[in-house]
Amino acid sequence: MKIFSAAQIREADAFTIAHEPVSSTDLMGRAAGKCADWLMEHYPPSHPFYIFCGKGNNGGDGLVIAQKLLDEGYVVTVCLLEYGSKASEDYIYYYRRLQQQYAGRIREIADVTGFPELPPSAVIVDAIFGTGLNKPIEGWLAGVIHKINDQHPRHTIVAIDMPSGLKADTSSRNTPVIQAHHTLSFEFYKLAFLLPENAAVAGQVHILPIGLSPEYITHTSTRYHLTDLDMMRTIYMPRTPFSHKGTYGHALLIAGSRGKMGAAVLSAKACIRVGAGLLSCHIPDCGYDIMQISEPCAMCITDELPDHSAHFHEQADARYKTIGIGPGLGTATATASSLEKLLATYKRPMVIDADALNILSVYPSLLYQVPAGSILTPHPKEFERLFGPSANDVERLELLSKQAVRLQLYILLKGRYTAIGCPDGAVYFNATGNPGMATGGSGDVLTGILTGLLAQDYSPKAAVLLGAWIHGYAGDLAAAHLSQEAMSAADIISNLGSAFMECFY
Numbered sequence: 001m002k003i004f005s006a007a008q009i010r011e012a013d014a015f016t017i018a019h020e021p022v023s024s025t026d027l028m029g030r031a032a033g034k035c036a037d038w039l040m041e042h043y044p045p046s047h048p049f050y051i052f053c054g055k056g057n058n059g060g061d062g063l064v065i066a067q068k069l070l071d072e073g074y075v076v077t078v079c080l081l082e083y084g085s086k087a088s089e090d091y092i093y094y095y096r097r098l099q100q101q102y103a104g105r106i107r108e109i110a111d112v113t114g115f116p117e118l119p120p121s122a123v124i125v126d127a128i129f130g131t132g133l134n135k136p137i138e139g140w141l142a143g144v145i146h147k148i149n150d151q152h153p154r155h156t157i158v159a160i161d162m163p164s165g166l167k168a169d170t171s172s173r174n175t176p177v178i179q180a181h182h183t184l185s186f187e188f189y190k191l192a193f194l195l196p197e198n199a200a201v202a203g204q205v206h207i208l209p210i211g212l213s214p215e216y217i218t219h220t221s222t223r224y225h226l227t228d229l230d231m232m233r234t235i236y237m238p239r240t241p242f243s244h245k246g247t248y249g250h251a252l253l254i255a256g257s258r259g260k261m262g263a264a265v266l267s268a269k270a271c272i273r274v275g276a277g278l279l280s281c282h283i284p285d286c287g288y289d290i291m292q293i294s295e296p297c298a299m300c301i302t303d304e305l306p307d308h309s310a311h312f313h314e315q316a317d318a319r320y321k322t323i324g325i326g327p328g329l330g331t332a333t334a335t336a337s338s339l340e341k342l343l344a345t346y347k348r349p350m351v352i353d354a355d356a357l358n359i360l361s362v363y364p365s366l367l368y369q370v371p372a373g374s375i376l377t378p379h380p381k382e383f384e385r386l387f388g389p390s391a392n393d394v395e396r397l398e399l400l401s402k403q404a405v406r407l408q409l410y411i412l413l414k415g416r417y418t419a420i421g422c423p424d425g426a427v428y429f430n431a432t433g434n435p436g437m438a439t440g441g442s443g444d445v446l447t448g449i450l451t452g453l454l455a456q457d458y459s460p461k462a463a464v465l466l467g468a469w470i471h472g473y474a475g476d477l478a479a480a481h482l483s484q485e486a487m488s489a490a491d492i493i494s495n496l497g498s499a500f501m502e503c504f505y
């Protein structure tokens, strides 16, 4: 799914109005009508509604919702915030209609003392500002936002299109924003919903289709995308009947050190479980029994050193379709030097994670030696060590995209919505996964998955998008069986099979 900017959403709106054609008043009626339907489906008339309206089209949506709920016999109080701006035309149209029929339900609020006392089980609808917000909310309006947020523990707050105060595509850090339980947003995810810094504000996001022009949507390109199952189905490559293990590639995994062999084992298991034809693991001598016993499907090459690896560059040749390097590897100087030599000779796209990333952040010039199309998988701290700090999440995404273009790499920044920067500047957010995956070893599993997919001739872009998806999907299945608390990284691997079955069979 494409993620459009606020400016593009305005264009989509205008394009739909001109080409469907539909009047802007009717488009508002249609969009807000969907919200009213959602509200009535989720809350019976025993819930009194308090609908707070700004004076733009978001406020207009609030007026349409109020009218529909009142027509259906709901108890509604409409709170119009009178902050001096000129009302939009569509707002005025729906205001007149409401005023004619339900004048007694309308209250004007011109400062924070006008904030109503709310009865138990009230539902607050936030229709103050939407995508038209053009500066942080200030003065008594900010006071109203705080008052609404004070109700959060006692009353349900439903935001229309955007929680008011949240900017669609720039940072809203340290500004007043409604903290909604639910956000009913029109047609598209907004970038703001996918940023960790906004975790507290949008609640559950429900995307309501409002019939914006499919022509506009298809033909307009965006930098940001959210992955979905349909996209994965176009990427997934079923195995062919006459194939053999050679068809699915020989991967080399360079991982593990004394005390961190578990990372190597998790990566190896995941690599095999996504279908790599063959897997060899380069591990220090201390890990030999551990790996052979834990994963009999993998072959082992042991380093001359007992506790960490420093000779893997001698192995890394064209026999291997790809290499995954980093989990539990350690950052010893000899390991770093072997990585440098490996990067000088091995030129296929590879997967670089964990300690291999830490080595690159100590020797940043090595970043330029990483083969084009390789996949880096930093978590936010590793990302910062590699590329420096950012003032906010939007800046961090811009940095991600810039570095992916500059280095011609795929950079997968881990998080609730893992963000994948591509060499062409596009950024994809992965839609699967859950907080149960915030546990040691999850990243090692991802490295194994990505390595296994590259081995099978998935393009780097296909591998990184599908890998992130299936990793999160398997994690979601694990959490569904076991709870987010009890699941471990090993459970992600155990659920990879069911994830493939559910998504692709």
Ligand SMILES: NC(=O)C1=CN([C@@H]2O[C@H](COP(=O)(O)OP(=O)(O)OC[C@H]3O[C@@H](n4cnc5c(N)ncnc54)[C@H](O)[C@@H]3O)[C@@H](O)[C@H]2O)[C@@H](O)CC1
Pocket: 009, 012, 013, 027, 028, 029, 031, 032, 054, 055, 056, 057, 058, 059, 060, 061, 083, 085, 086, 088, 128, 129, 130, 131, 132, 133, 134, 135, 136, 137, 138, 141, 160, 161, 162, 186, 187, 210, 212
């Ligand atoms: N295509 C769509 O997505 C549709 C959008 N509609 C609604 O239209 C909204 C956008 O409407 P508008 O562009 O009128 O924008 P808003 O309703 O978000 O607000 C714009 C108004 O608020 C003022 N304003 C902005 N920031 C302010 C601040 N911090 N303090 C005080 N005043 C401020 C602006 O000057 C303008 O008057 C969407 O969020 C959605 O709710 C729907 O009605 C129809 C379809």
Ligand SMILES: [K+]
Pocket: 058, 126, 127, 128, 129, 130, 159, 160, 161, 162, 163, 164
């Ligand atoms: K809103």
